[in-house]
Amino acid sequence: MKNPVERIRDRLIAGDSQKAVLVFSECNRRYFTEFPSDIGILLITADEAYLLQDFRYEEAAGYSAKNCKVVGFKKIYETLCELLEKHGVKQVYLEINKLSVSQARKFEKELGGKGIEVVLDETLDNAIKDQRMIKSPEEVKKIEASQAITDAAFEHILPFIKEGVTERELALEIEFFMRKNGADGVAFDLIVAAGKSGSQCHAVPSQNTVQKGDFITMDTGALLDGYHSDMTRTVALGKVSDEQRKVYETVLEAQMAVINAVKPGMVCKDVDKIARDIIEKDYPGAFGHGLGHGVGFEIHEWPAFSSKDETVCQEGMVITDEPGVYLPAQYGVRIEDMLLITADGCRSLTKSPKELIEL
Structure with a gap:
């Protein structure tokens, strides 16, 4: 599989020397170059890619950034325009989902003054979204390595x-x-919820203490x-009641039904329905939340197993399967x-056991 820069270039530029792609957001810059920084621009032309970095990051980027040449700048728009003019670019696609109105106007002013059209629609955002939904073998290995730490932590x-x-401890x-x-x-603010707190699907760990007979739900990831990785397991301290066991087994049945059924060609909302009908x-x-979400370079990506998502499942997608039952002021169970x-x-990229553990 081609690297991420080559893939987006093939889709949007396709050898047209007058077109370019400009990646502005921190997350997507790192996705394409594997280099983290809180400032900079990735410029992709028909025959080259440049990561523009200031003095703070220029040297480090030169050592570790991939799929691009690193160019230092003192005045970012000046350096950007020089590169665009060098390559004869007349039209630039910008991502807009993370771009403020003032930033968009600045790009239009600076690039427009050089006769370069700035495309401020969802063309680039949609192309990146489609690309990031399908994980490369290398990305899958990185997600598995992250999950291995999460499994060990469990x-x-x-x-x-x-x-x-306490939950906090x-x-x-x-x-x-x-x-x-x-x-x-950690991949996100970890969730540990014991007893009655477990009925809150996004409970914040507190000084609430674990008691005999409690379910303890732990939603964790590295x-x-x-x-990122993302896994939820619910265990019990001591023996559970017959009703608690029934709830747990219902959630596990729903979770396993999805694993046994999902395959390429299925519509995401239909996958959600498999688990929802059982519960x-x-x-x-x-069961008030969606069944699952994409995971990868961000903890919540695309697509989603939800009643509203009509995305068709494709080979290479990584999506969570996390049904739950939440009984207000009693307890909750989620398995992910x-x-x-x-x-x-x-x-499943998750190796931790799912049968009910009574400690």
């Missing part, structure tokens, strides 16, 4: 789950373990080399894997 935390420990222990074992950070039968209204869509089905 195994590590189980002995810490005891009566009286568990969350901090998970984060410390991830960082100690190679993660650049960030490694720019790529709604016994717990109507208790990341699924890689394969040629004839899917493969």
Whole structure:
């Protein structure tokens, strides 16, 4: 597979020397060049790609940025216009989703003054979105490496789950373990919810303590080399009631039904329906969020397993499968894997056990 710069060039420029692509947002600049910085521009022409960086990042970018040449600048628009004129560019596609009105006007003023048309529609944003939805084999390996840390963190935390420990203490222990074992950070603000807090699907870890008979839901993920992982497991401290076990088994049934069914060609909203129909039968209204979301360079990407997403599943997509049941002021259960869509089905990138663990 071609590198990310070559792929976007083929789609939008296709050998036309008068066209160029300008990537402005921090996240997408890193996606294309693998270099993180909070400022800069990536310019892609028909025959070259330039990463414009100021003094703070120029040397470091020269060592590690990929798929581009690094060019230092003191006045970014001046350097950008020089490069555009050098290549005879007359039309530039800009991403607009992360561009402010004032920034857009600045680009129009500076480039327009040189006779260069600035395209401010969703052409570039949609092209990047379509490209990032399909993960390359190298990207899948990075997501798997991130998930390996998350799986290890789950195994590590189980002995810490005891009566009286707080949600916050568990969350901090998970984060410390991830960082100690190679993660650049956590993929998002970790969720640890015990007992009644578990009915809040995005509960914030607090001083709430774990008690006997509680479900403990842990939604965790690591960030490694720019790529995210995302996994949820719900365990119990001590024996659960028959009703708690029924809830857990219903969520697991829904989660496994998706894994057994999803394949290329399925519409995302139909995948969501597989899990939703199972849960709604016994717990109507208790599964209030979408089934899953894309994961990769950002924790929430495209597409989504939701009732509104009509995207067709394709080989190479990585999407979470995370049904849940949330009973207000009682408890909640969520089980989540990341699924890689394969040629004839899917493969879970998540290795942690899913059978109910009663500690």
